[in-house]
Each structure stands twice: as structure tokens, then as C-alpha cells.
Amino acid sequence: MSTLRSRPGYVFLLTVLFVGIIASAAAVTLTMLGLAMEQTSQSIHQSMQAYENVRSCIERALLDLRTDPTAAGDYSITLPYGTCSVEMYGGAGNYNRTICASGTYKNIVRMVEVQVRRLYPSVRIQIWRDVTSFSLCN
Amino acid sequence: MSEHRESAEQRPNVTGKRPGFLLLEVLLGIVVFSIFLGAAGVTLLSGQQGTMMGGDRVRGTYAALRGLEAVRSIRHKSFSSLTAGQKGVRIGSDNKWEFNGTSQVFSGGYLNAVHVNLITANLARITSSTQWTFWPVRSGMTTLTTDLTNWTATGSVANWSSITLEGAVTPGGTPLFNRIAVKGNYAYVTSMSGNRIYVFDISNTAAPVRVANTLSIGKPAYGIAIRGDRLYVGTDDSNEEIMVFNISSPATLTTANQVATVNIDASPIVYGMAFRGDMLIATIQFHGSFPEVFAFRTTTGGTVTQLGTLDIGANVYDVAISGTGAYIATDADSAEFRLVNITSGGNLRLQGTAYNFTGTEDGRAVAISGTSALMGRARGTGISEVSMLNTTLGGGSPPAANYYEGSGAVLDIDFDSTGCYAFIPTQSVARAFRVINFKNIALPELTSWNSNATYGQARAVYYDFVRDRVYVATDTSFLVFRPAAGTGPCS
Numbered sequence: 308m309s310t311l312r313s314r315p316g317y318v319f320l321l322t323v324l325f326v327g328i329i330a331s332a333a334a335v336t337l338t339m340l341g342l343a344m345e346q347t348s349q350s351i352h353q354s355m356q357a358y359e360n361v362r363s364c365i366e367r368a369l370l371d372l373r374t375d376p377t378a379a380g381d382y383s384i385t386l387p388y389g390t391c392s393v394e395m396y397g398g399a400g401n402y403n404r405t406i407c408a409s410g411t412y413k414n415i416v417r418m419v420e421v422q423v424r425r426l427y428p429s430v431r432i433q434i435w436r437d438v439t440s441f442s443l444c445n
Numbered sequence: 446m447s448e449h450r451e452s453a454e455q456r457p458n459v460t461g462k463r464p465g466f467l468l469l470e471v472l473l474g475i476v477v478f479s480i481f482l483g484a485a486g487v488t489l490l491s492g493q494q495g496t497m498m499g500g501d502r503v504r505g506t507y508a509a510l511r512g513l514e515a516v517r518s519i520r521h522k523s524f525s526s527l528t529a530g531q532k533g534v535r536i537g538s539d540n541k542w543e544f545n546g547t548s549q550v551f552s553g554g555y556l557n558a559v560h561v562n563l564i565t566a567n568l569a570r571i572t573s574s575t576q577w578t579f580w581p582v583r584s585g586m587t588t589l590t591t592d593l594t595n596w597t598a599t600g601s602v603a604n605w606s607s608i609t610l611e612g613a614v615t616p617g618g619t620p621l622f623n624r625i626a627v628k629g630n631y632a633y634v635t636s637m638s639g640n641r642i643y644v645f646d647i648s649n650t651a652a653p654v655r656v657a658n659t660l661s662i663g664k665p666a667y668g669i670a671i672r673g674d675r676l677y678v679g680t681d682d683s684n685e686e687i688m689v690f691n692i693s694s695p696a697t698l699t700t701a702n703q704v705a706t707v708n709i710d711a712s713p714i715v716y717g718m719a720f721r722g723d724m725l726i727a728t729i730q731f732h733g734s735f736p737e738v739f740a741f742r743t744t745t746g747g748t749v750t751q752l753g754t755l756d757i758g759a760n761v762y763d764v765a766i767s768g769t770g771a772y773i774a775t776d777a778d779s780a781e782f783r784l785v786n787i788t789s790g791g792n793l794r795l796q797g798t799a800y801n802f803t804g805t806e807d808g809r810a811v812a813i814s815g816t817s818a819l820m821g822r823a824r825g826t827g828i829s830e831v832s833m834l835n836t837t838l839g840g841g842s843p844p845a846a847n848y849y850e851g852s853g854a855v856l857d858i859d860f861d862s863t864g865c866y867a868f869i870p871t872q873s874v875a876r877a878f879r880v881i882n883f884k885n886i887a888l889p890e891l892t893s894w895n896s897n898a899t900y901g902q903a904r905a906v907y908y909d910f911v912r913d914r915v916y917v918a919t920d921t922s923f924l925v926f927r928p929a930a931g932t933g934p935c936s
Contacts, residue, residue: 316470323474327481334485334492341495348502352587355506359513359591369596370567376911377628379673379723379745387570387590395745399672399720401862401910403768427862427910428600444722 350415356388357417358437360410364391365421368406372426376400388412394444401426407444420444498583505575505587508555512573513591515542516559520569524595527569531560554579567595602913604933605866605880606891611914612653612925614645615899622918624669624857625907626676631656631695633676634905634918635666642666642678643923644695650914650925657698662688668718668727675704675747679715679727684708686715687727689747704747711735717764719771724790725749726771728761737761738773740790752790757783760807763857767813770796772836774808774820781808782820782834804828810857814864814883821855824872830855831869831881833888852876853902862910865935866891870903870917877903878917878926882934891934900924 363386371378380396389412397405404423409416420443422434434443515534519526519542526544533549534542534557548558560572570592578584620636620643627633630648635641641664644657668679676690687707692698709715713731720726725741736754738761743749759777766772771785780799787793802808802820806828810821818834830853853873860867860883867883877896881888896903901920908915915926 316467316474320470320474320477323478323481327478327485330481330485331488334488336492338488338492338495341492341499344496344499345502346499348499348506351503352506352589355510356589359589363592366592366594366596367568370594373596373598374911375629377626377671377673379675381673381745386592387572388588395723397722399722399766405722425862428602429598430596 353412353415354417357410357412357415358419360386360389360391360412361408361417361419362410364393364408364410365406365419368393368396368408368421369423369430372396372404372406372423373430376404376426380406394441397444405443407441494582498585501577501579501583501585502587504553505555505577505585506589508551508557508575509573509587509589511551512549512557512559512575513571513589516561516571516573517591517593518542519544520593521597524567524569524593524597527561527563527571527593529561529563531558533557534559551575553577564592569593600862600910600913602861602863602866602933602935603928604931605861605868605915605928605935606882606933607929608878608880608892608894608915608926609929610894610924611927612649612651613900613922614653614655615922616640616643616655619901619920621920622905622923623667625905625916625918626669626671627907627909627916628671628676628692628695631692632907632916632923633669633671633692633695634923635669635678637665637667641680642690642698644698645923646696647909647912647914647916647925650912650927653923653925655923656696660698660700662700665714668715670718670720670725672720672723672725672743673745675743675745677718677725677743677749679718679729681712681714683712686713686729687718687741687749689749691747705749707741707749707751709739713737716760716762717773719764719766721766721769721771721787724752724787726764726766726785726787728764728773730760730762737775738764738771738785738793740787740793742790753793755785755793755795757785757795762807762809763811765811765813765818767836770836772811772813772818774811774822776807778805781806781822782811782818784836800834802828802832806830810855812858812860812867814860814867817883819858819860819867819869819883821858821869824852824854830871831858831888833883833886857905859906859908859915861908861913861935863935866933868906868908868915868917870906870919872902872904874898874902877901877919878906878915878924884935894926 383392391410394407406421409418424431424433532544533546535545537543557575562570574588576586620639623635632645634643640661646654664682670677674693676692685706686709689705691702713729717728727739736756738755740752759775763774769788779801782800786796806823806825853871876893879893880891900922905918917924
């Protein structure tokens, strides 16, 4: 004798369970989307800070070369949020100098290379680009 | 056989009528559904909140970035505009960023404030913070920090058509100075006799002072170059053709500060030295079956490693680097000016055609400005000792009218930072130091300076583009020249 037909509530219960599972899946998905958005926003902030770190190093490098054109470069700086480092300066004298720097914040690394057409009487920058590997510096 | 008939009460309920049991299941279903709904609702709200908070953070970060860019724009106008303290930023009536108040509310309700911390006179640390509060559970803050320096300061080149001898040092004897290099507040000068390396404090260009008086290397010194805290000196010593010194304490420099040496076979004289990044190009006076151009890799510590050589069959007195080319001045009678490709230090090679100047006087000096070069030569009765060349042709160009009469050997040349003024020391007492207009193809002389028995003939020159000063070294003295105030024909 079929017990299913004699237990209509069982169907309702199953329906509720299925609906609940679907709803839960949707909720979990939306939760994960929210988490992903949180992580994305964190990554955006970290990436921007890493980029500001590399700009900080380039600022210092330009001042360094303006102050002493014989400076060699090749140093690292600890910043309030992360670090930055500068490769050895390219070129010599007043013209055609190159600066390659990288900035780090948490696990994000940003790299920028700059070609300076001249230092004096005023700095003229010919190339400033965001890179994944340096091509202007050895 | 009797049929077993069950009473109605005994028959099982085949229609499923179980009073009270469905209600139980409905209640159970409602409870389960409520649990699911509650959990799902909470997670749903949590996810939504995360999404919204993430979006808030992104917008807040961009607001903080905008604050930094505003300060960067203000710095570009004038670094002195960056005064310490907390500030707000806004776009002023001139459509440029300016400081305003102590904070600024950007669209969307984001409150931004920038904090300027002056670390040194030329270095500022900028912290841009953005806060927001929309709901009690939806608030936050984000911060970005960057450093700004005063590299945007604009220098100027004054009027070099009128010069004044500002300062002079005569160490005694007749050193016969050869080459000059400058780092910071000190000028380093090589010489053929005397102490061979002289150090002058030029922090006050009106009163230069000789320091490191005890430094003496005991051999004639010629070429000179500086990279970082290392001074590279070319000599004619048979075992130490290149000497490397640590010049982090220039006022007390002695031979004890020597950190490395390079021994080049056949004991040549290292005349010319120039850097391209960390590659040192050295040129020597010794020819035959022996290279005259050397490429070395150097480190910040002063370690020198030979990369490659090039035999061109002539003495090479000077070298000037532009891009991947090393322009050399030689004593070859039909190739005084040549170009060496230095793209790879291990694969030095001649490039383009050599240039044959009138006469056979040696090429002694070369300097590059843009796509042109000036070459100085030994004195000749039938020649002009200074010649202008076009470097884009790979080796030289027809002379046309690009000659300048030196009236004496020209052993060194330098340019100002605009490439307009060319500074030429000559081995003559009359008009020992001259300034010519390099932008004018006729190379007109703008001014000159007569030496006298005290200072002797001029041998070396160096333009200090940080100070806008020219240093000239003669047979006996180290001289400082300054330009006249105002603008000149090159402005």
C-alpha cells in the first residue's frame, strides 16, 4: 500500500526543503559576491598604495639626480605603508637618464620606469610607464 | 468458508486520513522554512552589506587618490606652497587645485582631508584620508600616502656671454691639470705632476679651498669619472691603470680610501673615461696590436669587471657618450673622430664612417650636445682647433663652416645644460678660456678670458649645471667662473 499518498505533508516538507536549499544557495552566492567585492576593494586600495609607493621612490630619485647627477641609485626605502626600491640609475650626466622603481604594499607590486631627457635647467620626462618588467634598465 | 469481514473500525485507512498529522508536518515545514529563510536572509543581508561596503571603500579610495593628486598639482605650481598641517582641497577660481580649510566633502558624502608633513626642505609626506558614515554599520575610512619632492624646481642658465673669475686656488708648483669631475660640494682634478689628484671644496664658489692635501698617488693621473661614492682615476701606472677611491669623505681622502685597481696589460695611459649607467668606457694611449677602448662593468662598491675591448689602431684621448654611442677623439691622421657602438660592453664595434679632419693634428677632446659634437685638437698652424660635427650621420659630416680657431691646443670641451654655450679652454695665455655660441652654426665667440703668468694656459673645463658655474683648470690653478646675471643670447 503506498505510504506516499497517505502522507501529503511529506511532499510539502520536501518542497520546503528544496526551496530552502535553493534560497540558501542564492544567499550563499550573494554572500560570496559580497566577500568578493570586499576583497576587490581591498585589492584596489592596496594596488593604489603600491603605486603611490613607487611614485614616492621616483620622486626621491628625481630629487637625488637633481642634487647629485653622479648618484648611482640602487636603494630601498621603508614607507608608512609598504616599501619601494630603485634600481641603479641609467645614463650619466645631464641627459638621457633612466629610473626604474618598484613599490610594494602587502602582496601587490607595481613597477614604473622613467626616462628623463634632461635634468637641468628643468627636468624633462620623456617616458613614464607602468610595466611588469623593466626594459629601460639592465 | 466464512469471509472474514472486518468492521469499519478495524479496516485500515487506505485514503490517508490521518487527522492531526498533516498539521504537524506543516508546522515542521514552517519551522524548517523559517530557519532556512532566516539563515538565508541573514546571509543575504550580509552579502549585500559586503557589496555595499566594498563599493564604499572603492569610492573612498578614489576620493583619497583625488586628494593626493590635488596636492601633487599644487606642488607642481610651487613646492613652497606645501605648508605643514591638515588641509582640504578644492578647485579654485582659476580651475586649479588649491588648499581650502581643513577638509572637504566630495560628492556622495565622502569627507577627505590631506595631511602635509614636511620631512626636509625638499621632501614632504602627504597622507590623504577619506571617511564616510552612511549607516551605523556602514562607515569606514581609507588612507593613501605618498612622498613629494622638489624636483620640479626650475633652474636657469644665466648670461654666459659675460663672465667673471669668481674664485681661484693655486696649490703651488706646476701640476699641469688634466681633467675635472664634480660630486656634491667637491671638485676632483687630475694632474700630470704634483699630487696628481687634487680635491677642492666648492661649497663657496667665491672661495674654493683645497682639501685632502695629503692625497698623493705618485703617478701621473689623466682620466677621471665619478659614479655614486666612487672616484675612478686613469693613470699611466704599469700595474694600476685605473684606481678606484671611496669618496664618501672627500675632505679627508687619502690613498687608504682606495678600494680597487685595474691592471691593463701593456701599461697604457688611461686618458678618457665616461659612464653609461654602470658601464665605464675607458680609452687609452697605446696602440699597436692592443685595444684602445675598454668597457668595464662597475658596482656601487667600486668593483670593476672587464666586459670587452676594441682595437682601433690609434691613441684615443677622449670619449663622450650619447645614447649607445661613444664618440672618441683619436690621433689617427685620417680618422680623428670615430663612433663606437657600446650597446653591449662585450661587443664593442666601430660604427659609421670615421671623420678625417684637415691636417694631421691629433683629436684631443670631444663633447656631445644633442645631435652635434665639438671636437678639440692639438694646435696646428693651418687648422682650426675646434670643429663641429653632426653625430646623426654616425661618424661625422662635411666641415662646412663649422670651425673655430683655438689658437692653441684644445684639450677639453664642455657645454651648459641648454647645449647652447660651449666652454673651451685653450693652451694659450691670451683667450685661455672662451665661450662660444653652439646654437649658431658659425660658432661665434661670445666672450673670452685672458690668463696671465699666475694662472698659465688652460687645460681642462667642467660645467657644473647644479650651480651654473664653470671650472677651468690650468697649468697651475683651479679657477671658478660665473656668468653675468640675467638672460643671454641663448635664452
